[in-house]
Amino acid sequence: MCGIFGIHGHPNASSLAFLGLWALQHRGQESAGIVASDGDRVSHKLGMGLASEVFTGNALKTLTGNLAIGHVRYSTTGSSTLRNAQPFLVRWQKGYLAIAHNGNLVNSFSLREQLEKEGTIFQSTMDSEVIVHLIARSKEKEVEGKITDALSRIKGAYSLVILTGNKIIAVRDPHGFRPLSLGDLGGAPVVASESCAFDLIGAKFTREIEPGEMVVINRAGVTSHYPFKKVKPSFCIFEFIYFARPDSWIFGGSVYLTRKKLGECLYEESPSQVDSVVPIPDSGNYAALGYAQKGGIPFELAVIRNHYVGRTFIQPSQSIRDLGVKIKLNPCRYILKEKKIAVVEDSIVRGTTSRVRMKNLRAAGAKEIHLRVSCPPHRFPCFYGIDFPNPKELAANVMGIEGIRKFLGLDSLSYLSLQGMLSAMPQNGQNFCTACFTGKLPCKVRGTNR
Amino acid sequence: MCGIFGIHGHPNASSLAFLGLWALQHRGQESAGIVASDGDRVSHKLGMGLASEVFTGNALKTLTGNLAIGHVRYSTTGSSTLRNAQPFLVRWQKGYLAIAHNGNLVNSFSLREQLEKEGTIFQSTMDSEVIVHLIARSKEKEVEGKITDALSRIKGAYSLVILTGNKIIAVRDPHGFRPLSLGDLGGAPVVASESCAFDLIGAKFTREIEPGEMVVINRAGVTSHYPFKKVKPSFCIFEFIYFARPDSWIFGGSVYLTRKKLGECLYEESPSQVDSVVPIPDSGNYAALGYAQKGGIPFELAVIRNHYVGRTFIQPSQSIRDLGVKIKLNPCRYILKEKKIAVVEDSIVRGTTSRVRMKNLRAAGAKEIHLRVSCPPHRFPCFYGIDFPNPKELAANVMGIEGIRKFLGLDSLSYLSLQGMLSAMPQNGQNFCTACFTGKLPCKVRGTNR
């Protein structure tokens, strides 16, 4: 996963891009970068770590010009180097071109092989470099044509922001796997992965960019194009379950309200007789609120989060870990003692983290624990940009639902049904990609990408 | 404010001290330090910043021995240097002595002047250095006697952990202004400002150290002394209102439950006809829960906290700030639009921060805002360790309650009454220091400390 941002025609473009990235930081913490330009000269800064770690001191002052795009990158195994930080910036026939990409191509391996045969060199292992080569080698005359030409050869998930000359071009793939929105800050057009970035900088949320839409922003304003054949949408449902920020609007709905709805459906499918409903913060908070309100059960923030877990935190040694150290979350025993509780989580992946949490809740005195998960069990991989573990390691595949219940030491365990989940969505459930739950792929995956 | 920690007789003493400090990090973010010893050789590391920033890499490996004490320091103006980081470590006639201090002396200025006249040199501006000189110059023979001798000359608030030779000595001043507790980790005695530090490291909470009590820990075990004349307790009520962690037990009660109780009393005194109750996270969460549950009103976590605000975060320039940038907290407009809400805060100090928050809530669509504060208005300074602004800058003194309501643009504003606050306490309200609300000082303040 990644977060992307662009702004056109604002005197503080790079500072606003920094704030935009910072609002999108939950979408990627591995690296951050900004490319700024006045339409002619270009400057950039990329670095490993959080946006606030990369853009320190006077870093933003050197990023001048009233156009800027930015990118935050999620940590995925094997490729964690500065070379793979984005935006990816190159010189080409039309001056410079920078690209910020959220998503995952499914045919990049074969494209790469083909390009190398034709004498192309690569400096990164990013899908995005493939896109840039395809753009540069297109025979079309104009940038827009070259981009359309290039994108018509690729398959998979992409939300892109491209900066070249004095244009910013934003594109969302025909399936619309990843979100992308358009906003406005006092006349300066803004694009961002999620609408929460607009809130942070005081911009107005205009609308979502549609699947298959290409938005071209230049001094004359914003124009919209639909260069690709229309296909059925495949919005990533996991953005609603877990990934997006609760204060964002994506795929036609509020994330906060959708999560509450998931919790309400969960209560309807799997009620519980408990003293209180306890969320695992922060991602479980909203479904838990929905569950509690629907059930008329007291809601308690009984698991306290430590806000000082930084990048440099030293992991305690095994001998200390065995003492039962509670690094991030501490259950408050004075609320839990002798109590029956329903715990709401947004997902169980391997199950190991959940196990520690449940054990700590027991140690804090909980008498009964009824775990409720606000989506169906995860059983399949994602080819479109979410970094799940190998399916063989997913708890639902390893031990089955009853196995998980025992492994976690629960009094009861229920998942939301697929139907329940789809019914909580703010639009037709058929428009969502549920491949990680069902294994049904919305578009063909050719070749393998490493 | 500060947080202190000590552990005696554990092979991982310094690692556990680090974890303890990390659990107490909310009590001070300016500097962190640990002194470790095997009873003979001593090692230390102090640094500016969070514990996780100071103890990086192999820092803990050099802190050997099975005794350790630690300290985190709150940022106060004018003295933010490494020299004032604690624990304060010196060599003296009995080898080494290290001290970690939470609190504020009220007669340190005159003591310091007296000591300097006698030929004493000072290397810091900390009260704690005065205490150490008094200990070293005492004519008593034993360490315990020297400490009692020294403390009998000082007035004010102190919770202390002292490491010297193979002893750890913990003392709480006769008024008991600051909390201090005793725990046990598999036979190793532990002391900490708050019980949440015991939870984190998997230790058991034994009991609070009493006002005026001196606990001496050596290889033979834990012994308790009461060397001072008994006086009426003066527990800092602001620990319950705001400062302590919700999962801690202090002054005879659970912080979480006491805050909920404050919220319940607040509803009883000042109910409201609203669609939902919204806390300002995280400190307002628990009183808001009490308020909502008492009133049977839906609770909504409608203000979203950004978790990536780090130490190195670049403040946006004024021109950007004017755009209405929401650095830490973003109200979720999809929950607030056209709604009447009760907002629960734990305190209003200058009022400027609250004003921005209320403005943002309005901008997100809230139709009516009824602010409820879970304590009385702040009007007086604190001489015992809490760093309030000058009374002339406190909102309640500057503009009065109705003035605050207008300044914040509220539909209604209510504070909890003094009586209501005291009734929510887990023990006799007369045992608390309420000087910041009432101006009544529990012990004489002589001289001025700069």
Add this chain to the structure above:
Amino acid sequence: MCGIFGIHGHPNASSLAFLGLWALQHRGQESAGIVASDGDRVSHKLGMGLASEVFTGNALKTLTGNLAIGHVRYSTTGSSTLRNAQPFLVRWQKGYLAIAHNGNLVNSFSLREQLEKEGTIFQSTMDSEVIVHLIARSKEKEVEGKITDALSRIKGAYSLVILTGNKIIAVRDPHGFRPLSLGDLGGAPVVASESCAFDLIGAKFTREIEPGEMVVINRAGVTSHYPFKKVKPSFCIFEFIYFARPDSWIFGGSVYLTRKKLGECLYEESPSQVDSVVPIPDSGNYAALGYAQKGGIPFELAVIRNHYVGRTFIQPSQSIRDLGVKIKLNPCRYILKEKKIAVVEDSIVRGTTSRVRMKNLRAAGAKEIHLRVSCPPHRFPCFYGIDFPNPKELAANVMGIEGIRKFLGLDSLSYLSLQGMLSAMPQNGQNFCTACFTGKLPCKVRGTNR
């Protein structure tokens, strides 16, 4: 200027590359980099600053494999970024390819333009990236053929070390502008810009790589090829005057002995009646020794060098500089007082630095100063890799020789004649490029490079 290094078939390849770069550090201090490989997997580290600043901590441990090449880069204006650090590493049809380049192309601008038209993207402003694109796009089948094909299209100065697959290929341009030598470390072939790198790592100096020669090193051993048409050599004479290290052997001779010979010729052409000969350390030391020995005049190291001038040294403010601060060199007044001295410098460029030095010598008491320069006056630019200032700023063009004498406040000033300089060379003077003195270019310069 730059320094390059390569080693094939040694278990400590990257450590030896680091030491090699460190011996070549005088050839470039802007950035340093190493690419290592086991013939299959490749790793690299590039950084700004000295080799000893880039390769700290465990940096070398991650550079595994028994093949390695390295590069140190000279600071030139306008392009001082990590993007321009070398070796330049890419992925291509045959896996990976890394290149380290010393020299300057004269037709890179037109080649770049042509490549961009064909759809090529560029990520740096280095000449070396042009070479790599030409190699990748060649229709030849084998790597050696592709490299020959590419190099036949470029003009200018290049000594190259290329690492691809399990081969290291070293090439020197047909004119042989820059030095490049072949050595052997216990059977492992080594290449380096100067033989001093062999001394440092304990390798044997085998021979210089010849102008126009391509040396291919693989597991089978070292083979030599001459794929280019033979032309008259044009060795850079400034390497002997100033650039190369005194303990190196280049262009058929010892740098130390050649510099002494320059000093001897200088005495023969321009003797002086003085008490002692004083070099400007360190580069003037050897010509000064030759001058003193030829003249039978005492040699005195009367200008003392401060060894602690680091990268982080804070330049004193103008008000302090006016006091006559002597940052790098301090004349020893007890040797100079009332003395007539001959000072030997290797060159005068703008004249401003020399002026400060002469002023300081006067202030230290020198009665007469006779400056002797061990080469003719610089009047022209260099197109082959040496970064001289604009010819309009060169002292000899600005004020003429007599003007320089007055500007520097000298009793006499003499330069070595062109004929004298050539006669001091260890081989036929016609084989040297003297363009910076004479303006005669050994190969056509087409287009401009920025």
Add this chain to the structure above:
Amino acid sequence: MCGIFGIHGHPNASSLAFLGLWALQHRGQESAGIVASDGDRVSHKLGMGLASEVFTGNALKTLTGNLAIGHVRYSTTGSSTLRNAQPFLVRWQKGYLAIAHNGNLVNSFSLREQLEKEGTIFQSTMDSEVIVHLIARSKEKEVEGKITDALSRIKGAYSLVILTGNKIIAVRDPHGFRPLSLGDLGGAPVVASESCAFDLIGAKFTREIEPGEMVVINRAGVTSHYPFKKVKPSFCIFEFIYFARPDSWIFGGSVYLTRKKLGECLYEESPSQVDSVVPIPDSGNYAALGYAQKGGIPFELAVIRNHYVGRTFIQPSQSIRDLGVKIKLNPCRYILKEKKIAVVEDSIVRGTTSRVRMKNLRAAGAKEIHLRVSCPPHRFPCFYGIDFPNPKELAANVMGIEGIRKFLGLDSLSYLSLQGMLSAMPQNGQNFCTACFTGKLPCKVRGTNR
């Protein structure tokens, strides 16, 4: 060893102190510090490493006021911590007091014990803290009297610069072990360990401060006091042999000329029939020049020094070291091949470093090596501030002179005689401490200082 500096009444005091320390950097590279004041407010910065590493960025801008003192500290085993960095700054009855100390006390252990018994606490292991406590506890009224009182109780070597209020006080112990000089920068008095610091900042060298002299500098000017009983001087002869910079004037003479004289005496005592005289740079350069000139033998700088050996340099692993890596010094084989040479060193301590050097000279082709050392063999420890190894490890004690010759693989080895060394001194040889050669102590050593 250490270097100390002070300046009074200059608007750029701290910048000049930085430059002064930088000129004295050869006297200590472990830590550096500056204390600056306007006579009232005081600021300081101390750090580990070189002055240029400690005073980076805006560090000097925060050190305001027209008084400043500074200190560089030599690395000695066991106490390398920031706590022992100087100047040592404290608050006392008269405001603040800072002290910079070069030398070693011989009775600090017993004084420390006495002070601790009286209730004094210590924060460092430095002798200098003992001095400060004695000053603070003196019953004298004025600062000068307190300092005299304190110093009359200590024994050993000390050159001190003290900053308190608006005074700088410089004192040299009665024996005058360590150098200390007085200078003038446009009316602002300056003190420094060596006169080279005056050269660097453009100040005039006024005179040496005499043994037993106390110089008091305030706004009224410079006054001189002789509060101690006069004793026979004991100037450290090793300052002339090795420690001081060649461009300094100390103990009544030029270091450069004295070293040349040592070389001349060495040739008279131990001539050699060789092709050239080769110094080990840089410290052997000047004695080698004297030796060569006296003998009429060509002088060659045949050992080339690498200037890029920084603090962060990674030591090669043993497997690489065995290859014969030449980290700092590389002999130039083109000068040495088949040659008979006399090598001049300033001292042989353990002999291990010399052995590597001689081996490298042989490997570079030297046919005969005649080593000449410009002082007698070291056999005894130093109690006054020079950090020699344990006498049991000194080569002269371990293997005797003939043993050293064989160990180093020399054709001949000669040391300068004690008489020869003393005759080269610029004043009566009886005024020098030669304890490291003869074992005769100039003042009693009581107790041990760890």
